[in-house]
Amino acid sequence: MTALSRRGVLKSLPLAAGAVVAAGAASPPAAARQAADPPFPEPETRSSSPDTGRLTTRLTVRFTDLDVPGVGRVSTRTYEGTVPGPTLRVHPGDSLDITQVNALPANGDATHEEMNLPHHFNSFNLHTHGMHVDPTGEADNVFRVFEPAAVRGTAAGYRTRVDVPVNHPAGTYWYHPHHHGSTATQVLGGMAGVLVVEGDVDEVPEIAAAREVVVCVSELKVSGGRVPDLTSHGVYDGIASTFLVNGVKNPVLTIAPGEIQRWRIVNAGALTAHFLSLAGQEMHQIACDGVTFMEPVATTGLTLPMGGRVDVLVKGGRPGTYQLTGGGPSQHLLTLVVTGAARSMALPAALPGRPPELPEPTRRRTLTFRSYENVFSGAFPNAYRILGDGETPPADARGGRQDTAWGRYSPDLVNQRVRLGEVEEWTVVNDSHAHSHHPFHLHTNHFLLTAVDNRRLATPIWHDTVAVPPKGSVTFRLRAEDFTGRSMLHCHQLQHGDEGMMQVVEYVN
Numbered sequence: 001m002t003a004l005s006r007r008g009v010l011k012s013l014p015l016a017a018g019a020v021v022a023a024g025a026a027s028p029p030a031a032a033r034q035a036a037d038p039p040f041p042e043p044e045t046r047s048s049s050p051d052t053g054r055l056t057t058r059l060t061v062r063f064t065d066l067d068v069p070g071v072g073r074v075s076t077r078t079y080e081g082t083v084p085g086p087t088l089r090v091h092p093g094d095s096l097d098i099t100q101v102n103a104l105p106a107n108g109d110a111t112h113e114e115m116n117l118p119h120h121f122n123s124f125n126l127h128t129h130g131m132h133v134d135p136t137g138e139a140d141n142v143f144r145v146f147e148p149a150a151v152r153g154t155a156a157g158y159r160t161r162v163d164v165p166v167n168h169p170a171g172t173y174w175y176h177p178h179h180h181g182s183t184a185t186q187v188l189g190g191m192a193g194v195l196v197v198e199g200d201v202d203e204v205p206e207i208a209a210a211r212e213v214v215v216c217v218s219e220l221k222v223s224g225g226r227v228p229d230l231t232s233h234g235v236y237d238g239i240a241s242t243f244l245v246n247g248v249k250n251p252v253l254t255i256a257p258g259e260i261q262r263w264r265i266v267n268a269g270a271l272t273a274h275f276l277s278l279a280g281q282e283m284h285q286i287a288c289d290g291v292t293f294m295e296p297v298a299t300t301g302l303t304l305p306m307g308g309r310v311d312v313l314v315k316g317g318r319p320g321t322y323q324l325t326g327g328g329p330s331q332h333l334l335t336l337v338v339t340g341a342a343r344s345m346a347l348p349a350a351l352p353g354r355p356p357e358l359p360e361p362t363r364r365r366t367l368t369f370r371s372y373e374n375v376f377s378g379a380f381p382n383a384y385r386i387l388g389d390g391e392t393p394p395a396d397a398r399g400g401r402q403d404t405a406w407g408r409y410s411p412d413l414v415n416q417r418v419r420l421g422e423v424e425e426w427t428v429v430n431d432s433h434a435h436s437h438h439p440f441h442l443h444t445n446h447f448l449l450t451a452v453d454n455r456r457l458a459t460p461i462w463h464d465t466v467a468v469p470p471k472g473s474v475t476f477r478l479r480a481e482d483f484t485g486r487s488m489l490h491c492h493q494l495q496h497g498d499e500g501m502m503q504v505v506e507y508v509n
């Protein structure tokens with residue numbers, strides 16, 4: 001096993017050792033095995049102080065030379081020199097206080113005229129994906145721009161302060177840059193990290209007894225020792241994605257027969273959805289997008305769109321070697337080796353979940369993801385748009401210009417205004433051609449998915465990101481709460497987002 005970051009592996013040692021101890025009656029063979037094999041790689045962890053309830057940390061972004069397994073030496077933008085960045089752990093009621101230093105060089109493209117053409121690949125900001133927190137000011141505000149220190153003339157960092165509400169769901173979230181125009185480029189270079197909110201679900205005895213494993217799936221686009229900037233629409237077309245789990249290609253994890261592990265799986269990719277499968281082993285989903293279910297749900301496969309997370313309990317079955325597969329059956333993300341003395345661990349019967357219920361909606365809206373191909377001249381010939389209520393797109397977009405008003409994203413334009421407390425029903429339609437996936441992501445509030453392609457779910461599911469099937473639709477209920485101000489909704493195929501599939505949503509009282 002080759003580590004993407006030497007530092008990451010060193011930091012992972014105490015974690016792995018702790019997991020063995022926490023497992024209690026680990027049999028001698030299991031302990032010996034842990035000592036002999038390289039530990040499963042985990043990102044460095046930074047936790048809030050139990051005394052102050054504060055996680056004060058620094059995330060420096062710079063070009064870093066990494067040895068990417070199976071690819072070779074790559075110069076790419078990273079958080080703290082690692083892919084993924086450190087895992088941040090907080091509790092409900094805590095404060096996150098992050099200082100980001102932008103140690104990237106000045107942007108080569110000094111000016112840009114059109115907001116919806118990718119640009120300024122060395123500017124960023126910070127999004128706490130999925131968290132129900134303030135989207136304004138110095139909090140989860142994706143309208144901010146963190147310029148390179150070289151341009152700004154000071155090495156002082158940009159500060160992000162996020163107060164986690166005391167009733168925030170405990171679960172798996174993540175952070176990544178969200179500067180419109182450079183998000184795809186930066187995430188495809190590995191800028192992403194896991195954010196864990198610890199809480200009630202972790203205290204369920206069966207879950208507390210289970211070894212916890214972070215599975216952060218990165219998607220890198222590497223060519224010629226670098227991750228190309230998104231300077232033309234097709235720049236990534238000929239480059240196969242490199243998928244890494246915690247910075248390592250197909251790392252090996254061990255589990256005993258009968259042992260239960262709790263995996264926090266994050267799709268930290270920009271372009272590829274995963275269809276997770278762990279053939280031959282039991283998998284029980286306990287949370288989606290950070291929100292815990294009412295009870296575990298046995299599953300044989302899960303769709304994990306870009307930006308989505310699932311928490312699952314995996315139960316070791318017959319000894320042998322198994323694969324967690326992703327983009328397709330041949331896409332091995334992680335190797336699970338079932339070995340050692342059998343253990344007897346139980347699944348929880350009930351979970352402290354959020355009930356999948358909202359009252360009848362009093363307002364409805366429909367949004368449509370639409371792509372117009374070859375309508376512009378230049379490096380970005382396609383238009384990616386979200387069309388809202390009452391908007392009539394041109395019958396033929398051909399000949400349209402970048403500055404047409406239809407569905408055009410502008411940070412100064414509010415596309416959707418949502419009143420706090422009001423229950424709405426939204427239908428998001430994907431009318432793009434058959435292979436175009438558009439994951440819908442809403443910032444600040446979770447929504448309750450009730451139907452896919454007009455077929456009602458037996459049990460609705462809370463999401464912040466959901467795959468909208470090609471030529472299909474999703475329907476959900478939304479009740480925005482607690483936070484007013486301008487926020488975002490967009491396609492989480494991040495290249496589409498950077499090319500305009502993005503809207504401003506304003507939460508109002």
Ligand SMILES: [Cu+2]
Pocket residue numbers: 369437438439491492493496497501
């Ligand atoms: Cu899209």
